[in-house]
Amino acid sequence: MVDFWQIIQNAAIEIVSPTTAAYALAALGLAIHFGYTGLLNFGQAGFMAIGAYGYAISTLTLGFPVWASVLVGLGGSVVFALLLGIPTLRLRADYLAIVTIAASEILRLVFTTNSLDAVTGSADGLSGYKNGFADLNPIPTGTYGFGPFTMNEYDLWLRIVGWGLVIILGLLAWQLMRSPWGRVIKGIREDEDAVRALGKNVYFYKMQSLILGGLFGTLGGMIFVLPRAVVPANYATTLTFFIYTILLLGGAATILGPIVGSIVFWVLLSAVSGFVARAQAVGWFPGMSSVQAGQTRFIIVGVVLMLLVIFRPQGIFGNKKELSFVK
Amino acid sequence: MEVTGLVSTRVQRLLVIVFVGLLASLAFVGGATAAHADEVGTEYDFSLQGFVRNDGEPIQDVLISVSGNGYTAEVVTDADGKWLIGVPDKGTYSITLDESTLPTGIIVTDAANPDVSNTVELTIDATNSKTYNFFLGAGVRETTSFLDQLIQRAVTGLGFGLMLALAAIGLSLIFGTTGLSNFAHAEMVTFGALAALTLAVDLALPLGIALVGALVLSGAFGWGLDAALWKPLRRKGVGLIPMMIVSIGLSLALRYLYQYFYGGSTRQLPGADGLDLKFGPISLSPLDMLSMAISIVVLLGVAFFLLRTRIGKATRAVSDNPSLASASGIDVDRVIRIVWVIGGALAGLSGILYAFYRPGVSWDMGFQILLLIFAAVTLGGLGTAFGALVGSLIVGLFIEVSTLWIPSDMKYVGALVILILVLLVRPQGILGRKERIG
Numbered sequence: 001m002v003d004f005w006q007i008i009q010n011a012a013i014e015i016v017s018p019t020t021a022a023y024a025l026a027a028l029g030l031a032i033h034f035g036y037t038g039l040l041n042f043g044q045a046g047f048m049a050i051g052a053y054g055y056a057i058s059t060l061t062l063g064f065p066v067w068a069s070v071l072v073g074l075g076g077s078v079v080f081a082l083l084l085g086i087p088t089l090r091l092r093a094d095y096l097a098i099v100t101i102a103a104s105e106i107l108r109l110v111f112t113t114n115s116l117d118a119v120t121g122s123a124d125g126l127s128g129y130k131n132g133f134a135d136l137n138p139i140p141t142g143t144y145g146f147g148p149f150t151m152n153e154y155d156l157w158l159r160i161v162g163w164g165l166v167i168i169l170g171l172l173a174w175q176l177m178r179s180p181w182g183r184v185i186k187g188i189r190e191d192e193d194a195v196r197a198l199g200k201n202v203y204f205y206k207m208q209s210l211i212l213g214g215l216f217g218t219l220g221g222m223i224f225v226l227p228r229a230v231v232p233a234n235y236a237t238t239l240t241f242f243i244y245t246i247l248l249l250g251g252a253a254t255i256l257g258p259i260v261g262s263i264v265f266w267v268l269l270s271a272v273s274g275f276v277a278r279a280q281a282v283g284w285f286p287g288m289s290s291v292q293a294g295q296t297r298f299i300i301v302g303v304v305l306m307l308l309v310i311f312r313p314q315g316i317f318g319n320k321k322e323l324s325f326v327k
Numbered sequence: 328m329e330v331t332g333l334v335s336t337r338v339q340r341l342l343v344i345v346f347v348g349l350l351a352s353l354a355f356v357g358g359a360t361a362a363h364a365d366e367v368g369t370e371y372d373f374s375l376q377g378f379v380r381n382d383g384e385p386i387q388d389v390l391i392s393v394s395g396n397g398y399t400a401e402v403v404t405d406a407d408g409k410w411l412i413g414v415p416d417k418g419t420y421s422i423t424l425d426e427s428t429l430p431t432g433i434i435v436t437d438a439a440n441p442d443v444s445n446t447v448e449l450t451i452d453a454t455n456s457k458t459y460n461f462f463l464g465a466g467v468r469e470t471t472s473f474l475d476q477l478i479q480r481a482v483t484g485l486g487f488g489l490m491l492a493l494a495a496i497g498l499s500l501i502f503g504t505t506g507l508s509n510f511a512h513a514e515m516v517t518f519g520a521l522a523a524l525t526l527a528v529d530l531a532l533p534l535g536i537a538l539v540g541a542l543v544l545s546g547a548f549g550w551g552l553d554a555a556l557w558k559p560l561r562r563k564g565v566g567l568i569p570m571m572i573v574s575i576g577l578s579l580a581l582r583y584l585y586q587y588f589y590g591g592s593t594r595q596l597p598g599a600d601g602l603d604l605k606f607g608p609i610s611l612s613p614l615d616m617l618s619m620a621i622s623i624v625v626l627l628g629v630a631f632f633l634l635r636t637r638i639g640k641a642t643r644a645v646s647d648n649p650s651l652a653s654a655s656g657i658d659v660d661r662v663i664r665i666v667w668v669i670g671g672a673l674a675g676l677s678g679i680l681y682a683f684y685r686p687g688v689s690w691d692m693g694f695q696i697l698l699l700i701f702a703a704v705t706l707g708g709l710g711t712a713f714g715a716l717v718g719s720l721i722v723g724l725f726i727e728v729s730t731l732w733i734p735s736d737m738k739y740v741g742a743l744v745i746l747i748l749v750l751l752v753r754p755q756g757i758l759g760r761k762e763r764i765g
Contacts, residue, residue: 040568087747087750087751087754088750091750091754093568094508094571094709095705095750095754097508097571098701098702098705098746098750099746099747099750101698101701102698102701102702102743102746102747103743103747105698105739105743106740106743106744109736109737109739109740110737110740112736113734113736113737114394114397114734114736115734115736115737117397117399121397122397123396123397124396124397237698238579241575241576241579244572244575245576248572291590291591292587295583295586295587296583296587298579298580298582298583299579299580299583299584299587301576301579301580302576302577302578302579302580302581302582302583303576303580304576305572305573305575305576305579306573306576306577306580308576309565309569309572309573309576310560310563310565310569310573313569
């Protein structure tokens, strides 16, 4: 018999998991890029990789403390955004898409190559950079929570920091989008030429948006690697596509959308793959192997992404009028 | 198979020599103390080992290095010429003997196998250790001259570029006529190779029939995608960016559907082996030459179609201005349907040729070159068919030639950097027109 209670419990864990928070941060960054400014950034995986590697390399190779490692990651992210933006922000939207996707693949290949093994750990990646973060933990050793949410002090600390960041940055983005700056950004999305006619420097506003959203992605990348190791294969373009799915699920031009989208995405993904794996084990799907059961989740994500864009492009929270820019 | 036989008799002979040598050395030391081999990484469960001897004479202090799976180690041989390197995991490692540490006039060589190199690939799978003895002999290492290497790389790159061009032209035609940046094009490339695999291996049809069948299926696949998905979306008035995201979802779903049905392994098409032929500095297999010839003929055919036939001219007219084309009596939907069929067949052909080039068929092979196809199309000029050809040749040549200077696992980096640099100075691409960048 399929253990539905276990499936529900496993899915519930995803509601507060640090991975969900990391994806929410990255999707929030993408909401600033794509939802509010209309920038087609396909390199969010690259921004996340810079956060992960910037933090891990400064801690392991350079021996930096936590705050300096975070700053190195954020600095790297600003440089990356400038490198991407300077050649492409004056061009049509699809050029930014091609350049960002290419740049994030360049980063992944550079992090994977054997010739930089001493610094990046090549295909095996990096681990052992968590001590500094764990030492900052003010929570005493023990077991916390209830039911499926039972965790030790490190996991609790990680969740507090991860979701704290989501809340703070979510509020920041909300205030920014209500500010005059946000109105210019949304104006650029609707009609670039009209904003230019008002005397605004569209190029600089786009650049600021690219940097800001990239920083969100970089912080997401740091949270993403704190419960696991840094592995270059995680930063393939598929990661960017998952974040787009989350963003479109919640609503592209909203603040709550990417956050709730990330929770819904991970809960559904866990529930569906948990159900398929267990149902396959008790023989509900004849002709499906356990390996095949594990792959169905990606097929489902792909189909859901297509259906979302075709039938509900505004997502859960979005307003269809705000998507008129997507031509 | 003959080659393997020769090698194994060689190995046997060498083992005899080694054995006799061991007995002799034991006789000299009197069997009291067996000299310790120089060993590193003995804390690991798996190991690579061997002897370095020339005519039974052990050679000391030869530098052997191992790299692979993110692990590297070095060791020098002991008085018996023995070395051992422990490795952390099963897998494939490359072992290099540093020839500069051999006595003068001795190199890694083998009369029976002139291609033997001082670097070999060893795979640890079933057993915990693997032994390899380098064949040594008198001689001087002849290094291939830089120019010869450059010519060889350029020819290989040209072949790769022609293969990319087949896929890139399809992508460019689809972009030109519909405005869609089709991320699922990679899966159309994979589809051709998988169809060929199914027909030629699983259904055991003759190779020629299987390949033609795979091309027909690829064309039908392109038609099916247009009829079932893209045409209804165009009717619905879905914008270009949402369509592009739909193609990303389609790419994800198709790719994992392939993995679902074909598994994660790499399988070979029949006829993938063949001996290389030498033309001066260039060595090519008959298959490489056939592949290049097919690409060139097909590309010429596409050029003839676009420049000389009615439908081809209509296609270019739709690329230029769909409304104007429609107003002058061209059936735009029919042209787009034909473009999808041609694009599907070209992508399928490119997938089959890529399966021979890599070699092997796997579920994500198209996705591995998707960005290169995009780079080629953008480099040449979005939406221009001949630009895609030029861009593909540049990308192919650049990837292969750049391996003369940069490590081969970074060769795609060079092509992508070139893409970004070209966009900096000439955003419309090499053959693109300025108005297209808007």
